[in-house]
Amino acid sequence: MSQIQERGSTHVYRVNKISKEEMESMVARCVYEHPPFCSAACPLKLDARAFLEAAAAGNFKKALQLYEKIAPFPLILSAGCEAPCEAKCRLNEIGDGVAIREVERAVARFGGASKLGGIFRSKKRKSTAVLGSGLFALLLAGELEKKAYPVTVLCEQDSYESFLRACAPFLEDEAFASELKRLKGKDIQFEFNCTLDAAFYTEKQGSFDVLCASDEVRTRLFPDLEPIPELMFCEAERIVTGRTDGVLGAAFGAKKAALTVDRLAQNLDPRNTRGQEGAVESQLYTERQKASPASP
Ligand code: SF4
Structure with a gap:
């Protein structure tokens, strides 16, 4: 404790002096800015509190806008997400937790027409291409379009229908439409009916600034290359690709891959300034005294 006296005054201030380390440890104890447990468990970082609030108020349009921030194809994500968020809901401790994915399904279905892609939006200069099909390829194309990159899908299928069917075979008819x-x-x-072999890859290398590929195409073209999972990137071939598992895994992989594309398009190391990716631990204080058990 040290004392400071103001010039011309008799008042003496007592000041607690703490080290930088002590101050940092005190700041780290503050949990005020921690995310709610459901959002923390979502690797895509849905603002679940705002989303559920909008849905509960009947404002499905706003809820869909929030959901589309993490889901370029809302009916696909809500149909297949494994929903790790639900197990973390603190209401599970007094009854049933919120069935978040069911609310997402309803919002995706009844939220109205989404804001269509920005055909009149100004585009980034660097061009990107995604080779192949599958959930990761589809969601990556969606993420890149969201980031305003000109994106071309080069696939073996002969139409939008067969491409989408190959990417999301689990969709029911209404959701598929x-x-x-x-x-x-x-x-x-889209370029349909492509032959995705080595000659085609070499030809396209000169036409696009950043090339991405499904893991199936990468395995076919470069069986010995191992992508870096955290970056979804094969450094040796400078191709954005990687293995993913399940619908949520494909969505998270696509997010990481889109960030890598972003860095490469700016001639930066893809490891640069990625921020905190994926699910995190939360210690947010959650008041449960006034909550009562409810059905999901
Ligand atoms: S259902 Fe899936 S996408 Fe939705 S908040 Fe949970 S983990 Fe995230």
């Missing part, structure tokens, strides 16, 4: 419409409305170019 909606996502097909959404896919066609996005500013994503």
Whole structure:
């Protein structure tokens, strides 16, 4: 404790002097800014509190806008996400937790027409291409379109329908029709009937600034290359790709891959300034005294 006396005054201030380390440890104890447990468990970082609040108020349009920030294809994500968020809901401790994924499904279905891709939005200069099909390829194309990159999908299928069917075979008819419409409305170019072999890859290397590929295409073209999972990147071939598991895994992989594309397009190391990716631990104080058990 040290004392400071103001000039011309008789008042003496007592000041606690603490080290930088002590101050940092005190600041780290503050949990005020920690995310709610459900959002913390979501690797895509849905603002679940705002999303559920909008849905509970009946404002599905706003809820869909929030959901589309993490899901370029909302009916696909909500149909297949493994929902690790639900197990973390603190309401599980007094009854049933919130069935977040069911709310997402309802919002994706009844939230109205989404804002279509920015055909009139100004585009970034660097061009990108995604080779192949599958969930990761589809979601990556969606993420790149969201980031305003000109993106072209080079696939073996002969139409939008067969491409989408190859990417999301689990979609029911109604959801398939909606996502097909959404896919066609996005500013994503397609080259169908491609032969995705080494000669084709070499030819396309000169046409695009950043090339991405499904893991299936990468394995076919470069069986000995191992992508770096945290970056979804093969450094030796400078190709954005990687293995993913499940719907949420593909969505998270696509997010990481889109960030890598972003860094490469700016001639930066893809390891640069990525921020905190994926699920995190939360210690947010959650008041449960006034909560009562409810059905999901
Ligand atoms: S259901 Fe999936 S996408 Fe939605 S908040 Fe949970 S983990 Fe995230």
